[in-house]
Amino acid sequence: MTTFELEAIGGPLARRLARRREEETFAWEELDPLSRHASAETARLAWTRSAFSEYASAAAFAEITAGLLAVGAPIDLTAAAADFVVDEVLHAELSARIAMGLGGAVPLEVDLARLVRPPSSRAPLLSVAEQVVRTSCVGESLTVSVLLEAKAASIGVVGEVIGRIVRDEAEHAELGWTFLDWAAERLSASDREHLARAAEQAIASFAPLFSAECAAPSALGLLSCDVFDPAFKLALSRRVLGPLASRGIVVAL
């Protein structure tokens, strides 16, 4: 286990990453007064966790990229997955900047050797399909809806950063549906059954989100339970279960 922090070398490498957002200028100085906001402490935890979630998503798309290469997937699909690794690294940086602007990260204990759950199938196509279903069809699809709510409820630079992230996450979700449509002819009925179980497992893992006591919402990117919970449930139905079912992957919850 290690304490999660991020570092950069700077120079040409940092400029290469910065090109991803060169058209955007974020007013980071707005965070200074916000760091004294009553919910800054809770927000620092949320944004540190957010940086780590984005970091883990980068690892997931790196594995998806390798899996797509291994099955000879269309090169533009593979290139998109590879590109998403960089998107997620940038999101980690943006989340980190908010956490730092609010006073710094909280000490988050993470296991960098366990960033992505390994697929349970060893068959190359089913293995990458499992990763895609978990990451894009479930994780990214749910993220889009929740972040849209968070953006609407946030002020200034916090809302702008969430907006920047959600713009990418919508594409990341779409990759999942594109992959399934491409692979449709190659997936058997039992493969679809396997993918349904993988989706169920991913969805079930969100249960702890609904057991903890809710704090007050804030304009620092945090949603109250009465906004988060319905948004999550609606997204689960419309953005995850429905599209999966239409592709023969029927999830029983």
Place this chain on the structure above:
Amino acid sequence: MRRRVLTTTKILAIAFTSAACTKPEVRPDLAPSATPSSALATVVAKDASADPKLLALQGELMGMPRVKVLENVAHFRPLCDKDGYPLVGNLNQKAQFPGMEVSELCAEVRKKPS
């Protein structure tokens, strides 16, 4: 060929505030703190009227090397599944209390002798 010595810059660093132990309400006399380097000083300012034992402990922490401070700070956990893998996607926007982690940290801090 001489080997380059590369230095890195932290873009996400722990604030040694242990601020979870401070009261959640914000006092109007707080000094601004936007950088981690000033965060510890802010905590001292936040707790100027707090328990003298806690204040002494914070002073003690200020003099500690970074590694020692980290040993003395309770760690939070990312959102994970039952096997410890991070939840897929980014669903950290729910305003949840840090929960027992905070209570435990505060209890540990207050147990320390002055």
